[in-house]
Amino acid sequence: MIIQARGLEKIYRRGAQQVAALRGVDLDLQAGEFAVILGPSGGGKSTLLHVLGGIDRPSAGQVRVNGFALESASESALTRFRRDHIGFIFQFYNLLPSLSALDNVLLSLLAKGWGWQAARQHGLEMLAQVGLAHRSGHRPAELSGGEQQRVAIARALSVDPALVLADEPTGDLDSATANELLELMADLNRSLGKTFIIATHNQETCRFATSLFEMRDGRLSPKGMS
Ligand SMILES: Nc1ncnc2c1ncn2[C@@H]1O[C@H](COP(=O)(O)OP(=O)(O)O)[C@@H](O)[C@H]1O
Numbered sequence: 001m002i003i004q005a006r007g008l009e010k011i012y013r014r015g016a017q018q019v020a021a022l023r024g025v026d027l028d029l030q031a032g033e034f035a036v037i038l039g040p041s042g043g044g045k046s047t048l049l050h051v052l053g054g055i056d057r058p059s060a061g062q063v064r065v066n067g068f069a070l071e072s073a074s075e076s077a078l079t080r081f082r083r084d085h086i087g088f089i090f091q092f093y094n095l096l097p098s099l100s101a102l103d104n105v106l107l108s109l110l111a112k113g114w115g116w117q118a119a120r121q122h123g124l125e126m127l128a129q130v131g132l133a134h135r136s137g138h139r140p141a142e143l144s145g146g147e148q149q150r151v152a153i154a155r156a157l158s159v160d161p162a163l164v165l166a167d168e169p170t171g172d173l174d175s176a177t178a179n180e181l182l183e184l185m186a187d188l189n190r191s192l193g194k195t196f197i198i199a200t201h202n203q204e205t206c207r208f209a210t211s212l213f214e215m216r217d218g219r220l221s222p223k224g225m226s
């Protein structure tokens with residue numbers, strides 16, 4: 001089991017106001033799945049991914065990811081956990097605008113202690129895997145949205161994470177490009193055996209799911225697959 005979560009709660013406090021974004025989430029996920037979490041905006045999907053990826057801590061509950069207990073980890077242990085075990089993919093790509101596609105991928109590898117030559121070689125291989133070998137020298141502004149997301153996918157996978165978390169990865173793309181990107185992620189899931197969790201409100205994503213969940217009002221429930 002790569003993820004075991006029990007009774008996760010997250011309460012955001014804004015002055016006197018409280019928002020319960022997670023209200024008792026249980027989740028068991030086997031390694032190698034392509035899990036899709038569907039649900040309306042405000043349902044708690046991003047909050048859940050942030051907790052699973054060690055960006056944010058739960059207010060209550062237990063969560064183990066790849067054997068690591070997140071709720072009790074120190075701040076520095078969480079930072080290491082994120083760097084070593086999690087690949088993040090975001091809606092708006094989050095690439096560094098002044099760096100080329102290759103350098104955006106390299107940065108993650110160098111941060112993990114790779115030597116320059118090996119990192120460059122591996123970065124180029126990762127860009128080739130996402131079909132972007134011919135764009136390695138382009139900056140984000142010189143790439144289409146779909147191409148930028150491919151770079152972000154290469155960056156996320158380059159460090160060989162145990163778990164890839166994608167938050168609305170197709171939210172900024174037209175439907176044809178969105179489908180290409182979903183196919184790419186599903187291919188990488190199968191060929192690399194990487195576990196993916198995709199949070200989205202795009203129903204099309206269901207087709208690719210090996211397990212499907214719905215999230216609304218801070219609650220997660222398994223959803224039958226048609
Ligand atoms: N940093 C925050 N501070 C306060 N409330 C937040 C914060 N982040 C999210 N929320 C609230 O938590 C709820 C769940 O949000 P979110 O996890 O972003 O849902 P989704 O990703 O499904 O749209 C929403 O009501 C949202 O307004």
Ligand SMILES: [Mg+2]
Nearest residue numbers: 045046047167
């Ligand atoms: Mg969200």
